[in-house]
């Protein structure tokens with residue numbers, strides 16, 4: 001028996017990085033997965049899941065568009081008749097322009113995908129969960145939502161917003177049996193951070209990546225997928241309204257000069 005045996009789970013941002021790793025892990029642990037992404041690469045994820053023996057459906061959708069969110073929830077409901085978990089994980093980086101060069105349009109697009117996307121996932125996926133009397137919602141925030149210097153202004157604000165969405169929603173779902181939590185990843189090697197890693201490798205400085213956390217390394221997508229699996233599963237039955245950092249300890253410290261022992 002897998003830890004998601006008999007569970008029906010939607011995963012957004014499943015075409016790459018953390019969402020792809022989570023699709024593979026959830027299916028390996030027995031979940032039926034609906035993989036969702038704006039990019040056609042979501043079908044490659046589905047192929048990987050199937051090759052590994054998992055049960056998966058895949059579709060393209062824009063998580064910040066309410067009609068698309070209704071469509072992915074409707075697809076899950078017509079296939080399964082219920083939804084046990086949703087991992088609202090899709091996101092964009094939004095760049096790191098100086099404050100004076102940022103525009104409301106750039107801010108609105110980052111907020112639309114990174115914050116309105118999870119809001120719409122919560123709004124629509126919670127309906128069948130409330131009717132069932134159980135369900136788990138997991139949203140991807142970031143250490144950038146906890147404090148400065150892990151992303152641009154709109155990115156950080158969007159991720160702080162996700163943490164607030166999780167806290168406020170946990171309370172508005174009081175008594176329903178539906179839990180909601182956020183994951184705050186540190187630096188993970190994915191499509192979103194590829195340019196940073198490629199640049200460091202091209203300069204021969206990749207050994208410096210991740211040196212700001214006490215584990216002295218970056219993370220990999222499966223390390224976030226394992227937290228998503230825990231939160232989505234019944235193992236986390238009393239975990240609710242939390243923003244959990246999975247960052248090698250990055251967010252645990254004040255700035256200081258690190259000494260190796």
Ligand SMILES: NC(=O)c1ccc[n+]([C@@H]2O[C@H](COP(=O)([O-])OP(=O)(O)OC[C@H]3O[C@@H](n4cnc5c(N)ncnc54)[C@H](O)[C@@H]3O)[C@@H](O)[C@H]2O)c1
Pocket residue numbers: 012013014015016017018019036037038039061062063064089090091092093113140141142143184185186187188189190191192193
């Ligand atoms: N990689 C990191 O270091 C890191 C750190 C903290 C948080 N995160 C968060 O993790 C989540 C997953 O990102 P990742 O690191 O795996 O990056 P990624 O770029 O590999 O994956 C993100 C996926 O989201 C999809 N996506 C983007 N906009 C979309 C939209 N409007 N609708 C549907 N899908 C859309 C992309 O097509 C892509 O497949 C994001 O929310 C990101 O902000 C990443």
